[in-house]
Amino acid sequence: MAATSAPAANANGSHASAAARVGAPTNPMATALLTDQYQFSMAYAYWKAGKHADRAVFDLYFRKNPFGGEFTVFAGLEECVKFIANFKFTEDDITFLQSVMPTCEGAFFGYLREIDCSDVEVYAIPEGSVVFPKVPLIRVEGPVAVVQLLETPFVNLINYASLVTTNAARHRHVAGKSKVLLEFGLRRAQGPDGAISASKYCFMGGFDATSNVLAGNLFGIPLRGTHSHAFVSSFMSLDDIPDKTLKSKDGSRVCNDFVSLVKEWLQKIQVADSLSGAFGETNQSELAAFASYALAFPSNFLALVDTYDASGIRLDSGDLAYLSIEARKVFCAIEKDFNVPGFGKMIITASNDLNEETIDALNKQGHEVDAFGIGTYLVTCYSQAALGCVFKLVEINSKPRIKLSEDVAKVSIPCKKRCFRLYGKEGYPLVDIMIRESEPSPKAGERILCRHPFIESKRAYVVPQHVEELLQCYWPGKSNKPRAELPSLEKIRSRCMQQLEKLRPDHIRRLNPTPYKVSVSAKLYDFIHYLWLNEAPVGELQ
Ligand SMILES: Nc1ncnc2c1ncn2[C@@H]1O[C@H](COP(=O)(O)OP(=O)(O)OP(=O)(O)O)[C@@H](O)[C@H]1O
Ligand SMILES: O=P(O)(O)OC[C@H]1O[C@H](OP(=O)(O)OP(=O)(O)O)[C@H](O)[C@@H]1O
Numbered sequence: 170m171a172a173t174s175a176p177a178a179n180a181n182g183s184h185a186s187a188a189a190r191v192g193a194p195t196n197p198m199a200t201a202l203l204t205d206q207y208q209f210s211m212a213y214a215y216w217k218a219g220k221h222a223d224r225a226v227f228d229l230y231f232r233k234n235p236f237g238g239e240f241t242v243f244a245g246l247e248e249c250v251k252f253i254a255n256f257k258f259t260e261d262d263i264t265f266l267q268s269v270m271p272t273c274e275g276a277f278f279g280y281l282r283e284i285d286c287s288d289v290e291v292y293a294i295p296e297g298s299v300v301f302p303k304v305p306l307i308r309v310e311g312p313v314a315v316v317q318l319l320e321t322p323f324v325n326l327i328n329y330a331s332l333v334t335t336n337a338a339r340h341r342h343v344a345g346k347s348k349v350l351l352e353f354g355l356r357r358a359q360g361p362d363g364a365i366s367a368s369k370y371c372f373m374g375g376f377d378a379t380s381n382v383l384a385g386n387l388f389g390i391p392l393r394g395t396h397s398h399a400f401v402s403s404f405m406s407l408d409d410i411p412d413k414t415l416k417s418k419d420g421s422r423v424c425n426d427f428v429s430l431v432k433e434w435l436q437k438i439q440v441a442d443s444l445s446g447a448f449g450e451t452n453q454s455e456l457a458a459f460a461s462y463a464l465a466f467p468s469n470f471l472a473l474v475d476t477y478d479a480s481g482i483r484l485d486s487g488d489l490a491y492l493s494i495e496a497r498k499v500f501c502a503i504e505k506d507f508n509v510p511g512f513g514k515m516i517i518t519a520s521n522d523l524n525e526e527t528i529d530a531l532n533k534q535g536h537e538v539d540a541f542g543i544g545t546y547l548v549t550c551y552s553q554a555a556l557g558c559v560f561k562l563v564e565i566n567s568k569p570r571i572k573l574s575e576d577v578a579k580v581s582i583p584c585k586k587r588c589f590r591l592y593g594k595e596g597y598p599l600v601d602i603m604i605r606e607s608e609p610s611p612k613a614g615e616r617i618l619c620r621h622p623f624i625e626s627k628r629a630y631v632v633p634q635h636v637e638e639l640l641q642c643y644w645p646g647k648s649n650k651p652r653a654e655l656p657s658l659e660k661i662r663s664r665c666m667q668q669l670e671k672l673r674p675d676h677i678r679r680l681n682p683t684p685y686k687v688s689v690s691a692k693l694y695d696f697i698h699y700l701w702l703n704e705a706p707v708g709e710l711q
């Protein structure tokens with residue numbers, strides 16, 4: 170996506186061209202009808218009350234980090250921007266809405282027919298950033314009825330995206346930088362959209378490649394894969410191979426009878442002392458499948474070796490630590506005894522219900538796996554079903570609003586806010602702080618009081634070495650703010666990896682990670698509590 174500094178939309182109607190520049194959401198189902206019915210009910214009631222154009226500010230945020238961790242990776246922003254760029258009801262949509270809202274006045278549908286997001290402003294934290302609870306990931310400002318309609322699709326586009334990106338980042342963290350991570354989840358994902366999103370966001374979170382061909386086509390994600398048990402078991406014997414000619418890629422080297430060569434080598438390794446008879450009971454049909462696969466992919470050979478008995482290169486069952494070590498020993502012995510340089514470094518891929526815990530267990534045991542193929546646990550986010558992002562009204566017509574709850578964690582933080590990340594001496598982020606829009610920004614070298622939004626005793630002075638403003642303008646509406654760039658997937662992925670590297674290690678460790686501090690300015694703290702007391706009814710004791 171090209172960078173642009175032009176306003177996305179302005180009063181003289183450049184909204185359509187902005188939409189063309191930004192492009193359409195990946196999923197064609199992400200249209201203006203993809204929302205909950207109650208959003209239309211409220212839009213109608215706002216309209217009836219003459220409030221539909223009231224200027225509202227909503228924050229999209231989550232309350233708790235997923236997977237028992239203390240960090241989250243923010244993802245899905247580009248799809249939200251594409252969504253609002255294309256937000257418009259078609260005549261068919263209007264006809265349908267009229268049919269399901271028969272009691273609404275006709276003029277309301279005339280209003281719906283006209284609306285788009287040209288008067289909506291979207292500020293957000295850059296996609297791929299590490300984020301924390303309570304801090305707005307996206308701040309949406311605009312006519313209340315329009316922004317209300319955006320609640321469900323925005324939350325939908327962010328929730329799973331951020332959850333699965335975080336899951337992928339956690340798998341990357343436990344596997345370590347040097348391992349190849351392959352996303353194999355297409356068959357186990359929640360439908361086609363779940364699968365496509367998983368492939369995109371697992372790559373963003375640090376995976377190297379996917380088996381999902383459509384995702385490769387749509388997003389340019391590298392494709393990787395091996396072969397399945399069906400291929401191996403489809404062969405009966407070496408007689409199943411009609412064309413035995415093996416050619417090098419450029420055709421310069423030809424072996425006319427590769428099958429005889431395979432047999433010859435099998436005899437050699439069967440009697441090799443260093444392999445102590447490991448190949449004595451080689452399954453002939455499995456051997457035929459591998460020989461045939463090698464003939465098809467002479468420079469890219471990979472064998473699924475556990476169909477009959479595990480002994481070598483994608484391992485998909487059994488004790489993966491033990492088998493990978495045994496396989497490596499065999500490869501190293503062959504390299505040494507038969508002088509085949511590089512054979513010992515043959516890539517060992519492992520798959521089969523892998524997840525953070527099993528990879529951690531393998532690491533603790535010691536293993537020789539180079540690449541992990543991960544499906545079910547990764548893409549279904551097995552250990553946490555949803556992130557639980559919410560979209561809350563924080564201000565209307567410049568009047569701050571608060572949502573109270575018995576559960577303090579569910580009390581919303583009112584006001585249109587600006588958010589900053591304060592970095593310490595060692596270069597690590599120390600704390601995120603939210604301030605009222607009217608307050609001066611925190612500055613490097615200047616002491617600022619950071620307060621826990623709800624717990625009075627929790628506060629700290631911080632003298633930041635560096636201050637980063639978190640919310641950037643991605644959709645300026647009718648303002649003249651320059652629009653922040655929507656970077657390529659590759660760039661977002663790099664951002665994610667860099668951000669995780671910059672985080673203090675105790676925030677990302679798997680066991681008992683330290684919570685990152687999220688705070689508000691003293692002014693905002695006072696205001697929250699003033700508004701809270703103002704809004705909370707005083708009980709009466711009888
Ligand atoms: N060394 C290991 N340490 C911890 N977990 C492992 C280890 N090796 C494999 N696993 C995990 O143990 C589980 C093995 O599951 P299970 O016993 O059902 O499979 P299997 O019998 O080996 O294979 P299959 O039933 O697919 O033929 C998988 O989740 C796998 O990832
Ligand atoms: O295990 P996952 O993390 O979900 O990774 C994807 C799995 O998909 C394939 O299994 P397949 O559909 O062949 O079924 P099976 O291995 O369960 O027999 C492959 O063998 C992997 O095990």
Ligand SMILES: O=C(O)c1cccnc1
Pocket residue numbers: 353354380393394395396483520542544
């Ligand atoms: O290419 C593979 O090995 C693969 C792809 C999808 C699922 N399981 C394995």
Ligand SMILES: [Mg+2]
Pocket residue numbers: 485520521522
């Ligand atoms: Mg399997």
